[in-house]
Amino acid sequence: MAPKLTREEVKKHTAEDDLWFIVDHKVYDVSDFIDAHPGGSVVLQQVAGTDATEAFYNLHRHEVLHQYKSLCLGNVEGEEPEVIEQLPGDLSQVPYAEPLWLTPQFRSPFYSEKHKKLQKAMRKFVDEHITPEAREKELSGEYISQELIDKMAEANILAMRAGPGKHMHGRSLLGGAMDGKDYDAFSDLIISQELTRHTSRGFQDGNMAGMTISLSAVIAWANDEELKNRVVDEVLSGKKKMCLAITEAFAGSDVAGLRTTAELSEDGSHYIVNGTKKWITNGMWSDYFVTGCKTKKGFSVLLIERSEGVETKKIKTAYSAAAATTFVEFDNVKVPAKNLLGEEHKGFVVIMSNFNHERWMMAAMVMRWSRTVLEECLKWAHQRLVFGKPLIAQPVVRQKLGRMIALVEANQAWIEQITFQMNGMSYKEQAKHLSGPIGLLKTFSTRSAHEIADNAVNIFGGRGVTQTGMGRVVEAFHRTYKFDSILGGAEEVMADLGVRQAMRFMPNAKL
Numbered sequence: 001m002a003p004k005l006t007r008e009e010v011k012k013h014t015a016e017d018d019l020w021f022i023v024d025h026k027v028y029d030v031s032d033f034i035d036a037h038p039g040g041s042v043v044l045q046q047v048a049g050t051d052a053t054e055a056f057y058n059l060h061r062h063e064v065l066h067q068y069k070s071l072c073l074g075n076v077e078g079e080e081p082e083v084i085e086q087l088p089g090d091l092s093q094v095p096y097a098e099p100l101w102l103t104p105q106f107r108s109p110f111y112s113e114k115h116k117k118l119q120k121a122m123r124k125f126v127d128e129h130i131t132p133e134a135r136e137k138e139l140s141g142e143y144i145s146q147e148l149i150d151k152m153a154e155a156n157i158l159a160m161r162a163g164p165g166k167h168m169h170g171r172s173l174l175g176g177a178m179d180g181k182d183y184d185a186f187s188d189l190i191i192s193q194e195l196t197r198h199t200s201r202g203f204q205d206g207n208m209a210g211m212t213i214s215l216s217a218v219i220a221w222a223n224d225e226e227l228k229n230r231v232v233d234e235v236l237s238g239k240k241k242m243c244l245a246i247t248e249a250f251a252g253s254d255v256a257g258l259r260t261t262a263e264l265s266e267d268g269s270h271y272i273v274n275g276t277k278k279w280i281t282n283g284m285w286s287d288y289f290v291t292g293c294k295t296k297k298g299f300s301v302l303l304i305e306r307s308e309g310v311e312t313k314k315i316k317t318a319y320s321a322a323a324a325t326t327f328v329e330f331d332n333v334k335v336p337a338k339n340l341l342g343e344e345h346k347g348f349v350v351i352m353s354n355f356n357h358e359r360w361m362m363a364a365m366v367m368r369w370s371r372t373v374l375e376e377c378l379k380w381a382h383q384r385l386v387f388g389k390p391l392i393a394q395p396v397v398r399q400k401l402g403r404m405i406a407l408v409e410a411n412q413a414w415i416e417q418i419t420f421q422m423n424g425m426s427y428k429e430q431a432k433h434l435s436g437p438i439g440l441l442k443t444f445s446t447r448s449a450h451e452i453a454d455n456a457v458n459i460f461g462g463r464g465v466t467q468t469g470m471g472r473v474v475e476a477f478h479r480t481y482k483f484d485s486i487l488g489g490a491e492e493v494m495a496d497l498g499v500r501q502a503m504r505f506m507p508n509a510k511l
């Protein structure tokens with residue numbers, strides 16, 4: 001008969017080949033594990049027969065116990081575990097780990113019950129389907145699977161990522177969590193923020209980010225209805241993929257300096273495109289490229305289908321290859337004239353208005369990831385013991401946490417204000433009134449991320465620069481937050497845009 005799992009019984013199992021200890025009121029038999037334990041066998045022998053809870057949480061994430069749950073014999077008799085089990089879809093109970101509107105004791109004027117339902121369904125989907133693949137692909141550098149794309153298409157997540165609009169009508173979202181016609185800017189904010197919670201930044205871009213920032217231009221600016229409907233259908237059903245191809249080795253934020261050319265044929269039936277594009281997210285697997293080109297009298301945007309003369313090569317960056325950052329070459333590529341988006345030579349407005357949603361989304365995502373990093377820091381400061389007390393007992397650590405909380409909350413409050421304006425404005429009005437505030441918000445969110453990453457690494461110490469174990473999230477954030485401060489427009493350019501936009505509305509006021 002198996003012995004009863006009492007604390008007295010645990011004390012008897014201290015031999016190398018018969019080694020038990022307790023973690024969070026559960027008994028673990030690690031006799032067959034000590035040689036495989038990544039932290040070595042000696043440390044386990046040191047805690048044999050004891051309650052090793054404090055030592056365990058000083059060094060491991062709770063998830064480790066899930067990975068090795070086969071070592072668990074059961075609860076200590078008459079005792080119940082105290083550490084909270086986070087199930088797929090659950091909200092975090094850590095203070096400030098969720099935006100205020102998801103914190104039970106607070107209220108918000110911006111979100112309805114429909115939004116809450118959408119958030120819950122999306123979190124569950126991310127926890128169950130996206131996070132496991134994101135973690136795996138972030139490490140291997142492989143691209144997103146067609147299986148996951150198909151699941152997201154079926155749940156209409158691909159459609160939601162293109163933002164609110166007519167393409168959402170008639171769709172049932174996440175198995176009935178929301179009707180597509182109710183999908184508004186706040187729903188978009190929810191989806192964008194929930195999507196970052198797997199914290200794998202390379203995979204985050206690999207997860208159809210190219211589509212998110214390019215399909216919107218087709219929806220808003222395609223001149224040919226048949227072409228538009230076909231591309232929207234193919235892309236939102238996950239059958240075809242697309243990306244935005246603007247930046248070049250010659251010019252990044254300086255869109256006017258681009259050198260890719262598009263020459264209209266004499267009969268006006270097609271363009272011939274020549275040039276290169278650099279840092280194109282998802283380019284490796286894209287079937288369509290929304291491409292910025294120089295035309296005779298200005299700048300134009302073309303929807304280019306992968307065809308003869310289009311070549312793609314992978315670029316190595318600081319985050320994982322799962323993002324498929326690409327160098328694209330167009331060598332005499334023939335593009336039908338009907339693939340022009342917006343007006344010829346007036347592509348600037350196409351790109352600039354499209355940037356709004358991209359930049360707003362990037363800000364939404366980086367501030368949500370910053371919040372997750374804050375949660376990691378709060379948990380770590382609470383459980384890590386130094387100089388005989390928890391890290392949180394040090395005033396200097398509380399100062400850092402206080403600053404991080406202020407930054408995260410300020411960002412969220414600002415984006416909610418802007419999102420509220422988006423809900424009531426046409427695409428054109430948004431371009432006029434919101435590109436400045438969105439540019440400033442993006443700069444603020446990435447400057448905040450800079451400070452948060454810096455503080456988080458100091459709080460985590462060596463683990464903050466270690467890719468596995470406790471510091472995993474903080475290390476990844478510190479290595480990759482910079483992407484957001486550059487992609488979609490560099491911080492300085494964004495700040496400049498914000499001020500220049502404001503000056504357009506400046507009255508002749510004097511001191």
Ligand code: HEM
Binds near residue numbers: 068
């Ligand atoms: C069932 C119980 C345990 C399991 C399944 C386990 C598993 C692991 C794993 C997977 C790691 C790799 C790092 C990570 O991913 O977090 C690790 C590291 C480590 N473990 Fe354990 N462990 C257990 C209990 C313990 C206990 C009780 C101690 C100490 C008293 C301990 C000491 C260590 C140390 C010192 C490291 C290295 C930590 C580092 O590099 O920061 N482990 N353990």
